[in-house]
Amino acid sequence: MDLPCPEWMKHVEEKWTRLGSAKRESFSLLADIDEIYRYGQSQVKQDDVEVLLRISERYDGNKCAESATRCREQGNRSFKLKDYKSAALYYSKGVSYAGNKTEQLSLCYANRSAALFHLGLYKECLEDIQRALDEGYPSRLQCKLTNRHTQCVNKLQKHELCNASSLKQHTPQTDEKKNSITELSAAVSVHFTPEKGRHLLVAENKSAGEVVVEDEAFSLVLIPSDEQHMKAHVFGTQHIHCHHCLLQTLSPVPCQDCSYACYCGPTCRREAWRQYHRWECPSGSQLLTLGVLAHLALRVALKAGLKEVQRARESHNNSEASNSESGSCGESYLGSLSEQSKGVSPVSRCSECSEHSSCYHGRLYLGIYSLLPHVLQHPPSLRFLLALTMATLCQSMKDVGPETWSCNEQEGGNRHEWPDQSMLGAVALRHMMQLRCNAQAVTAIRDKEDSSLAVQSSREVRLATALFPILSLLNHSCCPNTSISFHLGLSSAEPSSLGSSTPGVAVSIRTCRDVEAGQELLHCYGPHYSRMDVRKRQHLLLEQYFFQCHCDTCALELADGTGTLPSAFSKLRCESCGSSLQMGTDTDVHVCSQSSCPRRTTNTEMQRKLQALRQLLDQALELMEKQRADGALQMLQEATSHADHFLMKTHPLQGELADATARAYASSGDWRQAAWHLKRSLAAVRSQYGEDSLELGRQLFKLTQLHFNGPR
Numbered sequence: 021m022d023l024p025c026p027e028w029m030k031h032v033e034e035k036w037t038r039l040g041s042a043k044r045e046s047f048s049l050l051a052d053i054d055e056i057y058r059y060g061q062s063q064v065k066q067d068d069v070e071v072l073l074r075i076s077e078r079y080d081g082n083k084c085a086e087s088a089t090r091c092r093e094q095g096n097r098s099f100k101l102k103d104y105k106s107a108a109l110y111y112s113k114g115v116s117y118a119g120n121k122t123e124q125l126s127l128c129y130a131n132r133s134a135a136l137f138h139l140g141l142y143k144e145c146l147e148d149i150q151r152a153l154d155e156g157y158p159s160r161l162q163c164k165l166t167n168r169h170t171q172c173v174n175k176l177q178k179h180e181l182c183n184a185s186s187l188k189q190h191t192p193q194t195d196e197k198k199n200s201i202t203e204l205s206a207a208v209s210v211h212f213t214p215e216k217g218r219h220l221l222v223a224e225n226k227s228a229g230e231v232v233v234e235d236e237a238f239s240l241v242l243i244p245s246d247e248q249h250m251k252a253h254v255f256g257t258q259h260i261h262c263h264h265c266l267l268q269t270l271s272p273v274p275c276q277d278c279s280y281a282c283y284c285g286p287t288c289r290r291e292a293w294r295q296y297h298r299w300e301c302p303s304g305s306q307l308l309t310l311g312v313l314a315h316l317a318l319r320v321a322l323k324a325g326l327k328e329v330q331r332a333r334e335s336h337n338n339s340e341a342s343n344s345e346s347g348s349c350g351e352s353y354l355g356s357l358s359e360q361s362k363g364v365s366p367v368s369r370c371s372e373c374s375e376h377s378s379c380y381h382g383r384l385y386l387g388i389y390s391l392l393p394h395v396l397q398h399p400p401s402l403r404f405l406l407a408l409t410m411a412t413l414c415q416s417m418k419d420v421g422p423e424t425w426s427c428n429e430q431e432g433g434n435r436h437e438w439p440d441q442s443m444l445g446a447v448a449l450r451h452m453m454q455l456r457c458n459a460q461a462v463t464a465i466r467d468k469e470d471s472s473l474a475v476q477s478s479r480e481v482r483l484a485t486a487l488f489p490i491l492s493l494l495n496h497s498c499c500p501n502t503s504i505s506f507h508l509g510l511s512s513a514e515p516s517s518l519g520s521s522t523p524g525v526a527v528s529i530r531t532c533r534d535v536e537a538g539q540e541l542l543h544c545y546g547p548h549y550s551r552m553d554v555r556k557r558q559h560l561l562l563e564q565y566f567f568q569c570h571c572d573t574c575a576l577e578l579a580d581g582t583g584t585l586p587s588a589f590s591k592l593r594c595e596s597c598g599s600s601l602q603m604g605t606d607t608d609v610h611v612c613s614q615s616s617c618p619r620r621t622t623n624t625e626m627q628r629k630l631q632a633l634r635q636l637l638d639q640a641l642e643l644m645e646k647q648r649a650d651g652a653l654q655m656l657q658e659a660t661s662h663a664d665h666f667l668m669k670t671h672p673l674q675g676e677l678a679d680a681t682a683r684a685y686a687s688s689g690d691w692r693q694a695a696w697h698l699k700r701s702l703a704a705v706r707s708q709y710g711e712d713s714l715e716l717g718r719q720l721f722k723l724t725q726l727h728f729n730g731p732r
Contacts, residue, residue: 022243022311022312022313022459022485023311023313023405024309024310024311024314024405024409025075025309025310025311027075028071028072028075028309028310028409029405031068031071032404032405032408032409033401033405035063035068035404035408036401036404036405044400047059047400047403047404048400050403051395051396052395053393053395053446053449053450053453054442054446056395056403056407056449057407057410057411057442057445057446057449058442058446059407060404060406060407060408060410060411060449061407061411061414061415061442061445063408063411064408064411064412064415068408068412068415069412069415069416072306072309072310072412072413072416073306073416075309076305076306076308076309077305078309079280079304079305079308079309080279080305081278081279081280081304081305081308082278082279083117083118083119083277083278083279084117084279085117085118085119085122085124087113087114087117087279088114088115088117088118088119088124088125088128089114089124091110091111091113091114091117091128092110092111092114092124092127092128092131094110095107095108095109095110095111095114095128095131095132095135096131098110099131099134099135102138104135104136104138104139105135105139105270106255107131107132107135108132108135108136108139108270108271109255109259109260109270111128111129111131111132111135112128112132112259112270112271112272112282113259114128114131115128115129115132115272115273115274115282116272116274116275116279116280116282117279120155120276121155121156122155122156123155123156123157123158125155126151126152126153126155126156126157126158127152127157129148129149129151129152129155129157130148130149130152130157130161130164130165132148132271133145133146133148133149133152133165133168134168135270136148136270136271137168137171137172139270140175141270141271142172142175142176142179143176144269144270144271145168145172146169146172146173146176147271148271149165149168149169149172151273152165153165206223207222207223207224207226207232208220208221208222208223208232208233208541209221209223210493216495216540218493219493219494219495219540219541220233220490220493220494220540220541221538221539221540221541222535222536222537222538222539222541223537223538224537225534225535225536225537226531226534226535227531227534228531228532228533228534228712229530229531229532230530230531231528231529231530232502232529232530232531232535232541233490233491233528233529233541234526234527234528234529235488235489235490235491235526235527235529236383236488236510236524236525236526236527237460237462237486237487237488237524237525237526237527238320238323238383238385238388238486238487238488238489239296239316239319239320239323239486239487240266240316240462240484240485240486240487240525241312241315241316241319241484241485241486242257242258242261242263242266242483242484243257243312243482243483243484243485244256244257244258244308245257245258245259257481257483257484258280258282259272259282261483261484261508262282262283262284262285262288262509262523263281263282263283263288263292264283264284264288264289264291264292264523264524265284265288265508265509265510265523265524265525266462266464266483266484266508266509266525267284267288267508267509267523268508269284272284273285273286273289275289275292275293275297275301277301277302278301278302278304280304280308281297281301281304284509284523287523288523291523295322295323296319296322296323299322299417300315300318300319300322302417303413303416303417306413306416306417307413310409310413312485313452313455313456313459313485314406314409314410314413314448314452316451316455316459316485316486316487317410317448317449317450317451317452317454317455318410318413318444318448318451320388320448320451320487321444321447321448321451324385324388324389328385328386329385329389329443329447331385331386332385332386332389332390333389333447335386336386336389336390383489384489387489388451388454388487388489389447389450391454391458391492392454392457393450393453393454394453394454394456394457394566395453397566398453398456406449406452406453407449409452410445410448410449410452411445413445414441414444414445414448418441451487454487455485455487456564457564457565457566458487458492459485459486459487460485460486460487460488460491460492460527461482461484461485461486462482462483462484462485462486462506462508462525462527463480463481463482463483463506464480464481464483464506464508465479465480465481465718466479466480466481483508484525486525488527490529491504491527491529491543494529494541494542494543495540495542495543496542496543496544496545496561496565496567496569496571497542497543497544497571497572497573498544498547498548498549498554498557498569498571498573498574499544499548499549499571499572499573499710500532500542500543500544501531501532501533501535501539501541501542502529502530502531502532502541502542502543503529503530503532503712503714504527504528504529504530504543505527505528505530506525506526506527506528507525507526507527507528508525509523509525510523510524510525510526529541529543532712533712542571545561545564545565546560546564547560547561547569549573549574549577550708550709550710550713551709553577554573554574554577554578557569557574558574591667591668591670591671591672591674591707592610592621592626592666592667592668592671593664593665593666593667593668594612594613594614594617594619595619595621595665595666596612596617596618596619597612597614597617597619599612599613599614599617600612600613600668601613601619601621608622608623608624609621609622609623610622610623610626621666626666629662629666630673632662633659633662633663633673633677634673636655636656636658636659636662637656637659637673637676637677637680639655640652640653640655640656640659640680640684641680643655644680644683644684644687647687649684649687649688650688652680652684653681653684653685653688656677656680656681656684657681659677660674660677660678660681663677669700669703669704670703670704670706670707670708671704672704672708674700674701674704675701675702675703675704675705675708676701676704678697678698678700678701678704679697679698679701679719679722681697682694682695682696682697682698682701682722682726685697686726691726694726695723695726695727698719698722698723698726699723701719702716702719702720702723705719
């Protein structure tokens with residue numbers, strides 16, 4: 021969980037201790053979220069607000085002319101070194117710090133336009149030129165902008181001519197819009213059983229790779245860089261991604277009132293302000309202090325608005341009263357731990373309809389509100405932390421911001437006073453508890469090295485934490501039959517089938533193997549059989565999601581008695597006969613799988629060899645970053661020679677060595693050797709992650725890159 025910073029957690033822990041055993045016991049018995057919040061609210065003192073404000077001072081979210089000047093000067097230094105990307109990023113930070121209608125802001129925009137021009141981003145360059153002029157760029161310097169504007173227009177005209185000529189050589193394709201949807205197709209249906217709760221089934225056969233569901237995030241919060249990165253002035257996700265739709269950009273536009281939030285353009289800035297940022301903006305530093313989950317929980321409530329929250333609370337309370345009287349699906353659903361974690365509470369008469377379609381709420385806020393909060397599964401000390409955190413945050417927002425809460429019906433629509441401040445806090449606390457099991461990491465693949473290399477090394481980075489209505493309905497499997505991919509920066513110019521025309525983030529859920537009609541769609545919550553053994557998976561799932569996994573993969577591993585699947589057996593090689601090693605009766609010794617071979621290797625010795633190989637690999641990668649491919653290749657060949665003595669070809673480290681060797685050969689122009697070693701790495705990746713894994717897909721894409729970029 022993305023909990024508050026350690027200093028705040030320590031402060032709350034001390035308050036929890038000072039309560040005394042009797043009060044702690046009394047609090048532990050509270051199961052109603054409104055009561056839990058009110059108790060937390062009663063414990064908030066002015067000292068708590070002051071502690072929060074003091075801790076949050078490290079996250080400076082205010083405009084600052086001095087900081088703007090410093091960032092612009094850093095950008096100038098990068099520009100002189102022809103590091104135009106870094107220059108653009110520094111200028112963007114200057115734009116965020118500079119005040120509105122100031123010369124400093126106009127200078128930052130103008131300088132950034134120069135960096136964008138050298139990066140070939142001519143459209144963005146023209147936009148920055150106009151922004152610089154709008155902010156009062158000095159008339160004595162405007163000739164430079166005029167010349168740059170002319171150059172940009174000429175470059176764009178040449179590109180348009182080239183594109184027009186190339187289009188004539190291709191058959192026109194159908195112009196299909198990519199709509200943002202949060203609905204189920206006819207091929208997927210929502211079902212309910214007491215054992216599984218709510219879950220998704222396919223109504224017809226689906227082949228591997230087919231998209232079965234597309235879902236749009238109800239809300240999300242971008243994950244900021246940690247303190248070390250911020251102190252080192254390293255650019256993080258918050259500097260290169262839109263804070264509303266996550267689109268990557270080198271020319272963001274800032275919030276007009278704070279220095280933290282920035283957006284890919286005026287549309288996202290306007291939508292963010294309308295939906296939530298006008299309340300968050302004065303409290304940005306506190307939100308950064310209290311963590312992503314507190315921030316997202318509050319944002320969900322603010323985006324929903326007062327009317328939707330009141331409607332959801334009324335519907336939920338009526339449903340609970342009805343279930344209590346009839347004894348219907350409420351109790352039976354609560355007995356299903358395997359689906360509670362990602363499920364929804366029964367807000368409709370689930371047991372009275374065969375398809376239970378009335379239980380599915382699509383993109384409505386009711387679908388979010390009805391997700392189970394698992395109140396009693398949270399330890400009492402954690403419940404106290406969440407309650408006090410949200411109560412202190414609401415109090416600090418009340419002190420610095422307007423005491424109004426919009427219904428979000430339309431821009432500039434009606435504004436309603438909070439009937440009770442505790443309503444906002446209690447609803448946000450409910451969402452904070454829900455997010456423990458329903459928060460979804462939004463990820464993207466980012467290249468590690470220069471794009472000029474024939475073979476790219478990439479890594480998965482976490483951009484944001486989001487809440488998806490339909491994705492939350494999928495049950496877990498340690499060997500799932502679906503995979504997910506994210507679409508950032510949904511265009512506001514392309515309204516969805518549901519009438520939405522706001523930018524956002526969507527997820528596509530596709531089958532990763534053939535699925536027959538009537539089978540359940542299953543998603544991995546994180547612990548995957550290819551990455552950890554069954555005991556560790558079971559522990560993590562129980563700790564995080566409150567259920568004991570009984571998927572087919574876990575059952576097979578537990579029945580086998582080894583705690584691992586055959587594909588996850590040791591990939592260590594006997595140096596005497598070449599057979600595989602396995603753990604002996606003494607857990608510190610590896611013995612040969614061939615009973616006739618007396619070879620024994622201690623675990624300490626094996627770890628020493630693996631560590632030495634890892635050091636050689638890391639040193640080789642550093643040489644490649646310094647454009648010293650020959651030295652890196654020599655080091656990798658030495659490491660591979662050592663590895664072949666005690667590692668099977670399917671060992672993960674063998675795959676990493678082969679991958680690095682392929683990149684070294686590609687950078688030196690030896691395409692044949694590069695392809696051979698990249699194919700060699702496939703065996704290790706396939707063995708570790710499986711035939712239908714995303715990791716294997718990335719490796720195959722690298723091979724495609726190599727064949728495409730190499731000589732024909």
